[in-house]
Every structure is written in C-alpha cells, then in structure tokens.
Amino acid sequence: MSSLSFTVTDEDTAIAVGSGSLPVLGTPRLLAWLEAATCAEIEAALGAGQTSVGTRVQLEHLVASPVGAVVEVSAEAAYVDGRLHRFTVAARHTADGKVVASGEVTRVVVDAERFLARISPSS
Numbered sequence: 001m002s003s004l005s006f007t008v009t010d011e012d013t014a015i016a017v018g019s020g021s022l023p024v025l026g027t028p029r030l031l032a033w034l035e036a037a038t039c040a041e042i043e044a045a046l047g048a049g050q051t052s053v054g055t056r057v058q059l060e061h062l063v064a065s066p067v068g069a070v071v072e073v074s075a076e077a078a079y080v081d082g083r084l085h086r087f088t089v090a091a092r093h094t095a096d097g098k099v100v101a102s103g104e105v106t107r108v109v110v111d112a113e114r115f116l117a118r119i120s121p122s123s
Helices: 027-045 112-119
Strands: 002-007 050-061 070-081 084-093 099-111
Touching (some): 027 050, 027 070
Antiparallel strands (some): 050 099, 070 084
C-alpha cells in the first residue's frame, strides 16, 4: 500500500480548481492526490519504458477539508489482470482519522513511447 500526505492550500480549493464556490478541498485536486498514490503503488510493476494511464475512476468525496487540513491518501492494489491494475483508494484527515473519500481507480500499463506516438499529430 502506498500513502502520501498533503496539506490543503488555497490553490487546492474548489474555488481555485473551478469545481465550486467554497474554500474547501476541491474534488479534482483530491482525485489528483489519489491518482498520485496509485502511481506510487504501481511503480514497482513497471518495466523499462513503461508508464501507466488512468482509465476509470469511482470516487465518493464524503467530508469537506478546510485550508490547512492535512489529508493522507492511500492506494492499495485490489486486482491485477495483465496490464490492468485496479486500486482501492481512500483519503483521511490525519487529525481525527475521519474518512474524506473512498473509491477505486483503474490504471493500464502502457509503453510510453508507443502511447505518445499514437496521439501525436501527423507531420
């Protein structure tokens, strides 16, 4: 299991990321933090030239986090089938252990160079 901690700043709020009008942790930023935890968790499974891309997210953002709150995010491998890796993700306030969010993120392992070549505009 991989865990990371973040402190909510003004730049992380719903106002700043365009997902609402309140000065609390915005769901897009929370999702980015959770995806960072999945990237840390999958790192050991990647070979040379490989990376992973997110393909599916299921997330329940349950509790508001004010500026200054410390949020610990975690990702744990739940299912692996070849290149497909599914993770159980969670976020908690470190101060009181309150669950901020829970869900699932799916990532697929790809060859980075080949992936980028497929999406590059033709010359």
